[in-house]
Amino acid sequence: MTSAEIAAAVEGGARTAVLPLAAIEQHGPHLPLSMDADHADELAVRVARKLGGTLVLPTIRVGYSPHHLAFPGTLSLRASTLEAVCEDYAAHLADSGFRRLVMFSGHIGNYPVMREFEGRLAAKLAPLSLIIFPGSEAILGAWRDAAESSGLRANVGGHADIAETSIMLALHPDRVRTDRLTPGYQSDTDDAFLDRVITEGLKTFSPNGILGNPIGADTAIGKACLESVTDLIVDYVRSRGA
Template identity: 65%
Template sequence: MNEVRVEYMTSGEISESIAVGARTAILPLAAVEQHGQHLALSVDADHADELAIRIARELGRALVLPTVRVGYSPHHLGFPGTLSVRASTLEAICEDYCANLAASGFERVILFSGHIGNYPVMRDFEARLAQVVAPLSAIIFTDDQAILEAWRCAAEDVASLGGHVGGHADVAETSVMLLLHPEKVRTERFARGYSGPVDHEILVRAFTEGIHSVSPNGVLGDPAGASKSIGTACLNAVTSLIVDYARARGA
């Protein structure tokens, strides 16, 4: 069958898939948070949903767990509607999601995030989670900078717009949403946000003082020039990045 999302499968279908070799579970993390005035708050969750399906199909013999939709987003709480869980809560949710996978027949779990802000938390709990879920093997992708670079390369290759990538509600995320959910994009409200280099200093400031301290409109980068073709290139690039990482670790 073509379905890889466990929440859309019956228990019997999942058992059959495991019996014929589907021993990898994929756990996408996300967020429900502001993305400027032009994108819905579901961006990171929608993005993670799609990436997980693509990763599972690329790897083969993999099934997708329900996306953890709300993530670690305290730096976005200055904007109405943003939700956030504590770092300890996100870690506990991941532990609970993984707790019974081995008993069901899974041998490994792959974690990644559609929300850049979850990655510092994931790096912190990576070793603890791997120990807690044993004998399940935990493959945790935590290279957020590689994702940003993949977006820049994709936007540059397609439309010479690598400079518009800032990592939040920018040309990359907007393009992905134009491809996946165009009804959630308000093109008439495009506005450039912080457009300087998104380096370590800026990220520390955004995390400690709130993203509004860096960008009053909540955007890092520029959505101008967003297109479905850039969205496709971004999805393909990040899918390959995570698949290669997982394969190198035995997936």
């Protein structure tokens, strides 16, 4: 969009901005490092369309990924840097006429950082209203439900698993190395386990960089995952007074 087009959209009632966060990090031998950023790009557009009156900001593509640095190619911002980048992205939105900022992450590893800085960021951005979707465990639950219909719920592990592989098949099938699908570390992934992964590094648990199992991935599961997580984010925003 041009500057004039954005001004016209705001004047016409588009007073909400969506800021997707992501990561550039390894996703096993079969998915590109852009997985989380590609995912976040798509979710942001879907969320904006469902909310209405909403414009999408450019995805913050590099996120908080120190637990993936043992794998070549991974990039990572410090938690303080990610917070500062979010602040700088949003600092002048109110000047342009926006009243609300919605943030979510296509990379589950960003959520602990986002929860930690939410209060500080909200104070700095006032009078802009800030809504950060908090549900990393809810996302995993939605992915498990999507895989349930194929009898592959156990293959959801949260990273380069059947869910993320299916999402990439739905978005960019040419980027999935389908001849390299292999199981990874199987665990009940929740926020407590995620804390261990961040502290100890993913390679400690999974030498191939996968949590879960990508085998059985298909486009239908990917579409179901995208629809479910979009609804989770939209419902949360609406529950906060949208």
